Each structure stands twice: as structure tokens, then as C-alpha cells.
Amino acid sequence: MTTQAKILLVKAGHGLTFEVKTGQRLTISDVDGQQAADFVAVAAADRTEKLSPTHTRRQLGSLFFAVGDALYSSLGRPLLRVAEDTVGIHDANVPACDDTRFTVDFGVDGHRNCLDNMHEGLAHFGLSPFDVPEPFNLFQNGPVTADGRMRVTDPTSKPGDYITFDVLDDLICAVSSCPQDIIPGNGLKVTDIAISILPAPLDAAGA
Numbered sequence: 001m002t003t004q005a006k007i008l009l010v011k012a013g014h015g016l017t018f019e020v021k022t023g024q025r026l027t028i029s030d031v032d033g034q035q036a037a038d039f040v041a042v043a044a045a046d047r048t049e050k051l052s053p054t055h056t057r058r059q060l061g062s063l064f065f066a067v068g069d070a071l072y073s074s075l076g077r078p079l080l081r082v083a084e085d086t087v088g089i090h091d092a093n094v095p096a097c098d099d100t101r102f103t104v105d106f107g108v109d110g111h112r113n114c115l116d117n118m119h120e121g122l123a124h125f126g127l128s129p130f131d132v133p134e135p136f137n138l139f140q141n142g143p144v145t146a147d148g149r150m151r152v153t154d155p156t157s158k159p160g161d162y163i164t165f166d167v168l169d170d171l172i173c174a175v176s177s178c179p180q181d182i183i184p185g186n187g188l189k190v191t192d193i194a195i196s197i198l199p200a201p202l203d204a205a206g207a
């Protein structure tokens with residue numbers, strides 16, 4: 001019996017919502033490199049329980065996460081664990097870009113943005129824009145300097161780089177290929193993100 005991965009594509013500058021189950025392996029890949037992928041999740045059983053960068057930073061005692069670390073929920077439960085990571089640089093500190101990021105900061109109306117990208121699909125699960133969790137910004141390069149200052153610059157990810165999570169609970173997830181093309185953050189070129197979901201060993205055996 002082969003373990004067939006389910007492959008999904010997040011088109012450049014757009015979003016995608018999908019479900020994962022306990023025991024599956026979720027891989028998010030930067031197809032062309034230097035592309036940030038905002039990632040959020042809520043528990044399928046209780047959509048008010050959110051994957052939470054704030055709680056994760058507290059649990060890890062760190063602004064950043066690495067292989068072996070869990071990502072925690074707003075109720076302090078581990079929802080995902082980092083199994084593999086070919087990049088090692090991700091952001092868990094800044095919000096998703098939203099409409100005001102473009103209208104207020106850059107004077108651009110109607111620009112695509114990560115919050116709308118992620119809410120688009122999550123709305124079908126009953127979430128309002130205010131229910132969309134704070135994101136983990138995969139591949140995003142947000143160094144923090146010794147004096148506590150934060151920057152966002154272009155990702156270090158190369159074509160095909162990826163991060164894989166062991167899924168620890170049933171989740172509703174959303175990913176946005178960040179449409180930021182005005183300042184560095186995506187190499188000033190917005191590109192696709194690929195998602196692969198490997199079945200849990202028991203599912204695969206019974207498939």
C-alpha cells in the first residue's frame with residue numbers, strides 16, 4: 001500500500017483553506033524561493049481555539065521556533081510539531097498584511113493581502129475576519145537585533161525549500177502566498193506555495 005500525499009497549490013498572491021487530521025504530516029513548500037507563506041489554524045472541534053504565536057513564544061521561551069518544537073494553541077495545547085525544516089528562518093512576531101497595511105502605509109487601495117486571502121476560505125467555516133488567528137509567517141525573514149529592533153527583509157528560502165509539521169490535532173488551516181510586492185519580503189516577486197498532506201500511518205494502512 002503506497003502512502004499517497006495530497007498536493008494542493010496556493011497560487012501566487014492568493015490563499016487556500018484546508019483541513020488536516022491528527023497523525024498526518026503537513027508540508028508547506030516555497031516553490032520558487034523567497035516567498036513568505038502566512039499560516040494560521042484553528043482546532044476543528046472548537047474553532048475559537050487558535051494556533052497562537054503568542055502562546056508558542058511563551059511556551060518555547062523564544063521569539064523563534066525550530067525542528068522539534070511544538071506550535072501551541074491559545075489554550076496552551078500543542079497542535080503541530082516541526083518535523084523537518086530546510087530553511088530554519090521563519091517569523092512568529094508580526095501580523096498578516098491586511099488592507100490597512102496597503103492603504104495606510106503605502107497609499108494603495110484594493111491590494112490583495114494575507115488577511116483577506118486567509119479569511120476568504122475560513123469564512124466558509126464561520127470565521128469572521130476578527131476570528132482569523134495571528135499568523136506564523138513561514139519563510140518570512142524578520143530578524144530581531146540585539147537592541148530589540150525588528151525588521152522584515154527577503155526570505156533566505158531557495159526553490160523547493162520546505163517545512164514539515166506532524167499534526168497533533170484535527171485542524172482547519174489557511175495559507176496565504178503573501179502578496180507584498182511593494183517592499184522587500186518576497187524578493188519583490190510573488191510566487192506559488194505548495195502544500196502536501198501525507199496520511200497518518202494508520203489511514204495509509206487502511207486505505
Ligand SMILES: [Zn+2]
Pocket residue numbers: 038096097113114115177178179180
Ligand atoms: Zn502578507
